[in-house]
Amino acid sequence: MAAPSVRKFVTIVDEVFHENGPPAATPHRRGAILAVIENPFAGRYVDEIAPFMTDLEPLGLAMAERLIEALGGAPERIEAYGKGAIVGAAGEVEHAALWHAPGGYAMREALGGAKAIVPSAKKVGAPGTRIDIPIAHKDASYVRSHFDAMEVGINDAPRANELVVVLAMTTGARIHNRAGGLAASAVEGKDGLR
Structure with missing residues (x-):
């Protein structure tokens, strides 16, 4: 297959100073980058779709790098991430699953492993469908302070023959987090869990 045909990118950055508590000296930043691409499988059933994941890898890496830049340009400041995809009506949910590996590995690589x-x-x-992108700590899934979600969508996408692929990252825990659990400062980072 060929490289994905991109219609447009949308980048969103939130700066959260407080959630009814004292304003933070440094805002919590969370961002998402969305790419609207042509779905090469729209309108028909194709049995062998997995090779498209390889085609998506350069797009994933470019999106991860662009999102890091939008969040300040310092990969070491990114603490959490998530991904997702919306498939247009002429596609199937399995087409969105093709974003799992290229989106995930791209962020891991861009963030240094x-x-x-x-x-x-x-x-x-x-078009206009919104999706909640789940977010968790990048090195330890049990860090409860970083469990979050970011709702995203684009007013004119996905069209029936398109996919919207999404990466999301944050610079830290939820503002005013106080639900306990494993602290980010206690992460061992060996197995992706603790």
Whole structure:
């Protein structure tokens, strides 16, 4: 197959100063980058779709690098991540699953070898469909302070023959987190869990 045909990119950055508590000296930043691409399988059933994952790898890495730049340009400041995809109505949810490996490995590589599994969400939808991208700590899935989600969507995507692929990252824990659990400062980073 060929490189994915990109119609557009959308980048979103939130700066959260407080959630009804005292304002933080440094805001919690979370961001997402979305790419609207042509779905090469739209409108028909194709049995062998896995090779498209390889085609998506350069896009994943480019998106991860662009998102790190949007969040300040310092990979070491990124603490959590997530990914997802929305498939247009002429596709199937399995087409979104093709984003799992290229999206996840791209962020791990761009962040210098993050250990934890990258949480993910996928769905089929029409233009304007929104999706909650789950977010978790990049090195230890049990770090409860970093469990979060970021809702994203694009008003004119996905069209029936498109996919919207998404990467999300944050610079830290939820603002005012106080739900306990494994502290980020106690992460061993060996197995992606603790």
